[in-house]
Structures are given as structure tokens and as C-alpha cells.
Amino acid sequence: MLRYTEKIQETAKRLLQEKRVDAFIGYGKGSVPMMNQPLMVSDPDRVDRLYWDNFCGLNLCNYLTKRTDKVGIVANGCNSRNIVTHIIENQIKRDQLYIVGIPCEGMIDHRAVMRAVKQKEILDIQQNGKTFVVKGADFEETFEKEKFLQSNCAVCIHRNPVIYDELLGDLVEEQTGVSPYQDVEKVEAMDPEKKQGFFTRLISRCIRCYACRNACPLCYCPTCFVDESRPQWVGKSSDPTDTLTFHFLRAYHCAGRCTDCGACERVCPMGISMRQFTKKLNKDCQELFSWEAGLTLDQRPPLDVYRPDDYNDFIK
Amino acid sequence: MKGLLEHVGVEPGRLHFSWISSAEATKFVDVANTVAKEVKALGPARYFIKKRAEVA
Amino acid sequence: MSDWEAKITTFLCNWCSYGAADLAGVSRFQYPPNFRIIRVPCSARVSPKFVLAAFRHGADGVWVSG
Known part of the structure; x- marks a missing residue:
């Protein structure tokens, strides 16, 4: 999942330098673990603040409503569907958007993680593939990502973005049988x-x-x-x-x-x-x-x- | 609308929709009778009513 | 509660059901007296807010008719 971070940064830099977009909306690392925040970058030199991991659960389409400039945006399955909804409802035009699609593997429920570590303060989280390591002041535990998905991600059947101008990474297999x-x-x-x-x-x-x-x-x-x-x-x-x-x-x-x-x-x-x-x-x-x-x-x-x-x- | 109201627990018989032309007085009376009957059968509503704020 | 009478908030379209109600009255048809009729210019004027507002104010039933 982390591999997307670099790709997002590269893409954002290219788009901003080529002046394809005036601003790029993505996620930035939050001030505490598990809390990624929306981030809007308009300076190509500052794209290194963009970030992506499995805690990007907020919906970026909030920042598209009634914009008049050209924006690039990171979109996974559900976000891209919200972009479609926005376009249908005339909140933004398709040609204003440069959509960077990300095949999503589900977001981790931060509450479930907090419960799993018994509400102790988490200082750092490292992700490697299907597992993630939670570190605190006096503990370190490894969890399986699969079991900590947000309840909506666990039953999601549209993980791949539905519209995009560019896709980072390969499409993931959609869940069946949920x-x-x-x-x-x-x-x-x-x-x-x-x-x-x-x-x-x-x-x-x-x-x-x-x-x-x-x-x-x-x-x-x-x-x-x-x-x-x-x-x-x-x-x-x-x-x-x-x-x-x-x-x-x-x-x-x-x-x-x-x-x-x-x-x-x-x-x-x-x-x-x-x-x-x-x-x-x-x-x-x-x-x-x-x-x-x-x-x-x-x-x-x-x-x-x-x-x-x-x-x-x-x-x- | 009705689907969600029922989902949150309002009895199905409390909300009615109908389509009656201005010439259909008899249909109006028919529907009025059914609506009244169904609502009466359910008894007074208790759910979803905003209670007066209790003054401490 | 034997003397309880249902209160049914009724939204009637001016051109359809309100006319029908009027005609029913003129024709002296009998129908139950539990309705509190609100005349709306069109039944599409009724938004879900209205229905909820009626329930919140203690209506036992709501009837929307166009």
C-alpha cells in the first residue's frame, strides 16, 4: 500500500509542473497515527507531503464541490464513485478533473485497532503487505489487516476506481461472495x-x-x-x-x-x-x-x- | 420514504399515499375510510413525538 | 383511551384530492372526521420534512394524496 505514496507524489509533481492542474488533492500524514488528513498541494516542490496508506478513509470529494479551477485528485473505489455523483449533480465538470485512480484494498478501522491494543496510546504504525505493526510506549503488536477493515470496506464490491485519467498500480480483484x-x-x-x-x-x-x-x-x-x-x-x-x-x-x-x-x-x-x-x-x-x-x-x-x-x- | 420510516420503526399503517382525481369523490371517501381505519387500529402514536422539554 | 380519536395529518393536492374532498362534501358523502387537511399547491410540494414534522408534532398518521 505504501508503494502508492511515491507514485502519488511523482504524479502530483508532474501534473503541477506541466500546469495540467492548479491544485492537487490527496492525503497527508496526520499529526497522530491512523489519522490521515486531506491535503491540497499547489506548489510542485511540496508534493513530498502527500501520503497514502490504509488510513485514508476520509472522502476527498468534499473539496471538489463548486470548484472553478483544475484539480487533480486521488481516488479509490468509493471516492471515484463520489466524483461521478458530483459530476452528475453538476458540482464540478469532468474536464476540470484529473483523476488519479488507486485500486483500494480497504481501509483499516482505527477504532478496531484502538480496541485491540486496549485503548493504549499508539505512537507509530508500520505497514508491510497484509499485516501491520502497532507500536506504543511499552508494547509492539502485529495484526492482520484483513481483520481490521472498516465495516464498509469489508463488504465493498467496488474497490477499483470507476473513472480515472491515470491508474497507479494494477486493478485489484473485486471481492465476491460478500x-x-x-x-x-x-x-x-x-x-x-x-x-x-x-x-x-x-x-x-x-x-x-x-x-x-x-x-x-x-x-x-x-x-x-x-x-x-x-x-x-x-x-x-x-x-x-x-x-x-x-x-x-x-x-x-x-x-x-x-x-x-x-x-x-x-x-x-x-x-x-x-x-x-x-x-x-x-x-x-x-x-x-x-x-x-x-x-x-x-x-x-x-x-x-x-x-x-x-x-x-x-x-x- | 415509507421504506425508511418503517425501517426505523414507524408502523407501516401510519403513512399513506394515494392518487385521486378531483372527480373521484367516491374513491376519496373509500381511501379516507381505509386510512382512518388503519391508523385507528394502530392506536395513538408514541414514537417520534417530540416531548415537551422538561424544565428542571 | 376509549375516547381517543386518531389525528391524521393530510396533505391534499389543490387540483386533485382537495377537489375530490370538496366534491365528497358537496355530495354529502360520509367519511371519518379524523383528518386535518393541509392544502398544498401540488402533492410534489410535500417534502419528507413535512411528513416528519407532522409525526414530530404528534400526528397519529400522515396521508399524502395527489
């Missing part, structure tokens, strides 16, 4: 009362910091419905109903657009699995409209088109 909607099915099987309990518990820890909203590349409304006060759709407190309304509508706004990149879960300070909401809608889109977000540029998303044979069983 059932992405297992947990959704489990909830679907519950009766209403159990579902209420499940979701009430799920979001009971939410502190309404809106980190999930800010990390999500789909949430680019000038004013979010939670910030509107005339009329006020949803209260600002962490009252269970308010939180549920927020999560419900946030997920609903992502219907047919969410690429399950997992950025929302990754950034949540309380570790809430809000993908439970968006995944249900992804599943519905798949079942009712045979649609998965961001796979093609020449099809409009399901909530955007009307077809006489659309699903309408719910209308009397």
Missing part, C-alpha cells in the same frame, strides 16, 4: 417495536456535532435543514426525537447517492454506526431501481427521473 446488506436484513426482520428500540439505542450517544454531515461529500447544501430556523424543522438539542429526525433526513438526502464510503462513521466521535440508515436506502435503490450510486456518468439517479414503470406499490 453480502453487503446482512445487517440491514437483520433489522428488517424485526417488528416495529424492536426497530424503535434498536434505533433509539443506536443514536442515543449522538451529540449532534454534525461531523458525519461535514465529512460527507454529498452534504453540500448551502444551508442544511438542521440549521434552518424559519421554520425550524428539527430542534438543536440531543433529544432522541431530534437526533432521530436528523439522522433520518440526513440519510434520506443521501438516497441513491451514497457510495458507502464510510467517512461518516469514521469521523463520528461517538462511534455511531449511522450507515445503518444509509445502507437501507442503498438496498432499496438496488432492489427497486437496480441502481448503485456513482457507477456511470450517463445515467440519471433514480430520484431524478420518472419512468412509467417506476415502483409505485405504495400508492393507493
